[in-house]
Amino acid sequence: MRTSKRTQILEAAARVVEREGVKSVTFDSVAAEAGLTKGGLLYHFTSREDLVQAIHQHLADQWEAQMTAAAGRPAREASPTERLTAYTRVTTHSATRAELLFMLEGSTTPEHAAPWGAVMERWAPPSPTTDAGDPVALDRFIARLAADGLWLYESLTAERLTPELRRALAERITSALDHEDK
Template sequence: MRTSKRTQILEAATRVVQREGVKSVTFDSVAAESGLTKGGLLYHFASRDDLVQAIHQHLADQWENDMIAAAGKPASEATPTERLTAYARVAIQSATRAELLFMLEGSTTAQHAAPWDAVMERWTPPPAAATDDPAALDRFIARLAADGLWLYESLTDARLDPELRRAVAERIAGPLAGDDA
């Protein structure tokens, strides 16, 4: 199946961010990266703000699709442990500079944060649940460990050996197996 022009633009914009940061997303830079004209971009995105919001949604959707694939089902059909296990497994593969920069940038604007927050609400244990429930506390600690793995991979050029990454992710979620409260 051919990639849509809109998806082609969003993937090109993500590559620009990966190399040069969020502030480098302009119609000129994305047009050059995508091989399309500025007019072609304007057909899909009326403003830079529209493009940036679409990139947030695109990256959050990719992230959620990875978790659905890892769990073998959507969050609404998965147990808390299955959601956490999928989250930990995805943490070993999705650490990109573009995702990190967009998550950081998104935290400054409610509209930009919304796609990320929606995914987190579906897939990660909320901190409040950890207060009175030891199993929920264990799931929240495992979430923090998965976040740490993802952040480590996002902030360093040194990549962990794939087997080590996989072992760490399984170790994070593994002790919770069978804990599907």
């Protein structure tokens, strides 16, 4: 299946961010990376903000697709434990620089945070703020924090974990989830 021009543009923009950061996303830099004219880019995105918002959505969609593949089903069809297990397996892999920069940048703007938040809402257990006395909710949230911590550790340090160690850590994190799904 051929990749759409829009997808090619979004992937080119992610490569620009990998090399040069979010501020480097301009129509000129992305058009050059995608092998298009600036006019060709403007056909798909009417403003830089439209392009940046589409990049957030594209990266969040890719992340969700990885979790859907890991779970073997969409979030709406998976149990809470299956969702968290998929989240843990995917999240224990280090992020790309583009993902990190966009997640950080997105956290300061509600519109940019929305695609990431929607994925988190479907796959990750919420903070147990309503009932801190629920041990199942606490265990699930601790597993989420452990997976997030591993993701940040490897994403922000020079150390690269072996695939075997990463898999063992993901399994160890999810082994705490032996509770019945509610």
